[in-house]
Amino acid sequence: MSLPEFAVQVEQLSYTYMKGTPFQHDALYDVYFHARSGECVAIIGHTGSGKSTLIQHLNGLLLPQTGQVNVLGYELSKSKHLQSEIRRQVVVLFQQPEDQLFEKYVADDIAYGPLQYGLSKKEVIQRVKHAMDFVGLPFETMRNRPIYALSGGQKRKVALAGLLALDPRVLVLDEPTAGLDPMSRQELLYKIKRLSRDEGRTIIFVTHSMEEVALLADRVYVLADGSNVADGTTREIFAKRELIHRYRIGTPQSVELVHTLIANGYDMNSSTFGVEETVAEVSKLLHQEVG
Amino acid sequence: MGPIIRVERASFHYGESEERIPVLYDVDFELAQGEAVAIVGHNGSGKSTFAKLLNGLLLPSSGEVWVSGTNTKNVQARERLRSAVGIVFQHPDNQLVETIVEDDIAFGPENIGVPQDEIRRRVDEALEVVGMTSFRDRPPHRLSGGQKQRIAIAGVLAMEPSCIVFDESTSMLDTYGRREVMEVIQQLRNQGVSIVSVTHHMEEVVHFDRVIVFQEGRIVRECTPRQLFTNHEQLAAYYLEPPEMNRIAEGVHRHEELFRSDRLTVAEMVEEFEHVVRWQQRKEALSS
Numbered sequence A: 001m002s003l004p005e006f007a008v009q010v011e012q013l014s015y016t017y018m019k020g021t022p023f024q025h026d027a028l029y030d031v032y033f034h035a036r037s038g039e040c041v042a043i044i045g046h047t048g049s050g051k052s053t054l055i056q057h058l059n060g061l062l063l064p065q066t067g068q069v070n071v072l073g074y075e076l077s078k079s080k081h082l083q084s085e086i087r088r089q090v091v092v093l094f095q096q097p098e099d100q101l102f103e104k105y106v107a108d109d110i111a112y113g114p115l116q117y118g119l120s121k122k123e124v125i126q127r128v129k130h131a132m133d134f135v136g137l138p139f140e141t142m143r144n145r146p147i148y149a150l151s152g153g154q155k156r157k158v159a160l161a162g163l164l165a166l167d168p169r170v171l172v173l174d175e176p177t178a179g180l181d182p183m184s185r186q187e188l189l190y191k192i193k194r195l196s197r198d199e200g201r202t203i204i205f206v207t208h209s210m211e212e213v214a215l216l217a218d219r220v221y222v223l224a225d226g227s228n229v230a231d232g233t234t235r236e237i238f239a240k241r242e243l244i245h246r247y248r249i250g251t252p253q254s255v256e257l258v259h260t261l262i263a264n265g266y267d268m269n270s271s272t273f274g275v276e277e278t279v280a281e282v283s284k285l286l287h288q289e290v291g
Numbered sequence B: 001m002g003p004i005i006r007v008e009r010a011s012f013h014y015g016e017s018e019e020r021i022p023v024l025y026d027v028d029f030e031l032a033q034g035e036a037v038a039i040v041g042h043n044g045s046g047k048s049t050f051a052k053l054l055n056g057l058l059l060p061s062s063g064e065v066w067v068s069g070t071n072t073k074n075v076q077a078r079e080r081l082r083s084a085v086g087i088v089f090q091h092p093d094n095q096l097v098e099t100i101v102e103d104d105i106a107f108g109p110e111n112i113g114v115p116q117d118e119i120r121r122r123v124d125e126a127l128e129v130v131g132m133t134s135f136r137d138r139p140p141h142r143l144s145g146g147q148k149q150r151i152a153i154a155g156v157l158a159m160e161p162s163c164i165v166f167d168e169s170t171s172m173l174d175t176y177g178r179r180e181v182m183e184v185i186q187q188l189r190n191q192g193v194s195i196v197s198v199t200h201h202m203e204e205v206v207h208f209d210r211v212i213v214f215q216e217g218r219i220v221r222e223c224t225p226r227q228l229f230t231n232h233e234q235l236a237a238y239y240l241e242p243p244e245m246n247r248i249a250e251g252v253h254r255h256e257e258l259f260r261s262d263r264l265t266v267a268e269m270v271e272e273f274e275h276v277v278r279w280q281q282r283k284e285a286l287s288s
Helices: A053-058 A083-089 A105-117 A119-137 A152-164 A182-197 A210-216 A234-239 A241-246 A253-263 A277-289 B047-053 B075-084 B101-111 B118-131 B145-157 B175-190 B225-227 B232-237 B246-253 B264-287
Strands: A006-016 A025-036 A042-046 A064-069 A090-093 A171-172 A203-206 A219-224 A227-232 B004-016 B020-032 B036-040 B062-067 B085-088 B165-166 B193-200 B208-213 B218-223
Touching: A006 A053, A006 A203, A025 A053, A025 A171, A025 A182, A025 A203, A025 A227, A025 B085, A042 A053, A042 A182, A042 A210, A053 A203, A053 A210, A064 A083, A083 A090, A090 B175, A105 A119, A105 A152, A105 B004, A119 A152, A119 A182, A119 B145, A152 A171, A152 A182, A171 A182, A171 B193, A182 A203, A203 A210, A210 A234, A219 A234, A234 A241, A253 A277, A253 B246, A253 B264, A277 B264, B004 B047, B020 B047, B020 B218, B036 B047, B047 B165, B047 B193, B075 B085, B101 B118, B118 B145, B118 B175, B145 B165, B165 B175, B175 B193, B208 B225, B218 B225, B225 B232, B246 B264
Parallel strands: A042 A203, A042 A219, A090 A171, A171 A203, B036 B193, B036 B208, B085 B165, B165 B193
Antiparallel strands: A006 A025, A006 A064, A219 A227, B004 B020, B004 B062, B208 B218
16 A cells, blocks of 8 residues: 555644533634654644644544544545544554553553454464563563553553554654653653654654654644644754743753853854753853853 | 651562562661652652552551651551641642632542631642642633642642652653742742652752662662762663753763763753853963
């Protein structure tokens, strides 16, 4: 099957909760969003920015009230009957993956999805092994571990493995690394990167952390109050200092350091971020100040 | 005055006999009145289980936990223990029960029969401490993550605890939300509330008196944050990494020896930078 150029295309999407009641609330207004096949795209925004409503449209959990949502070449606005096909290919990891686990044992939970789709037992076991290995849960020691005895971070890994076992083409991840320790977090980010770069899967992830955006995303969309306010590469967004402050986009501490030194009257490149760049820029400045 | 919390050789496991899954082994710990301790360690190292032992939410499989001299196994004292040591969890949504902010904060004290005018006073005070007074009539579900977490803290505070345990309370928040919660923690420390905070964010750890590292259910290190973060070899063995500012300080130190490599925060970095600039300028002036 040939891949469409765009895995996801959202145009002029608006959505109102509890339409026609006194509680009516506009969650999305005229939103656009594009992700090419194999691209890794981030969405950032605060509570109430509309990002959760947007991602629920990507596998048909919500259908557009106005506007178009096209996923893997299917027009989701049209009808409901494509949904089960779409949900196998477009999977969503929600923010509290604990809620997505319902079997008693780790491996059973991960196997649940593939079993539903009628795969052979042998293939299911293979997929479960592969998925557990991928998220960093050792198959032999963890497969019979009861879910209740897992830590929050381990549950998160189980939930992700359950989605990977479906072999999806598009993964939508809502805060995939929240609650993980720094090392697991880096490992997972690296693996997500592999899913897109090496395996050609499309990744759409919601995050609070611009460090993660910098590390992972080809592009980023910034949402506020249900509308698009910016999109581009990480560097393009960091260079917009006014935008960062206006929409309270959480920046890495390195950006905070650079901005403070600039405010104290030192001449620095305002789009500097990350450890290496900041070290170079600060060292250069120290030499200039005496030179 | 003795420690407010004392944990003696506490072990914990889920399940029984062959099915037994050990989580904590022989943990010893003391928390002094007014002290702030950070707990770090990788996922599954036992730190959240440890946090739940501190007010009897979980009881140790062996060993003892004492809160102000009362054993957490004492069933009669359960209510008092839970008031004395409050816990703020990862997802504020699981902790918010009412539809209006101030009702939510009053929920705890109402349940233990605190008189109405006393509840009023406690709610006002708690809102003040977390800086949410102007939100008292709002529904909590429309607040930002950081604001919700501040309301959850206020709810715990209204029980007038002597210690608050934060169990990864900032891990669902963005940098702004985390900063809000850290500011509230500083505020609580000023009021003499003891703090235990389980966290994955090293830039938070730098603000605590003491840090404890958990690994495979055991305490493997106990020291000041600066001691922990400046020993990079050991840190890597714990699967931890220094805060971003410390990595930058190390890097700059390699270019410019004068620049101290043990700096941990943005404020310390700015101060160090300006210090080195002044020092070099003075040296320059003397030699010319």
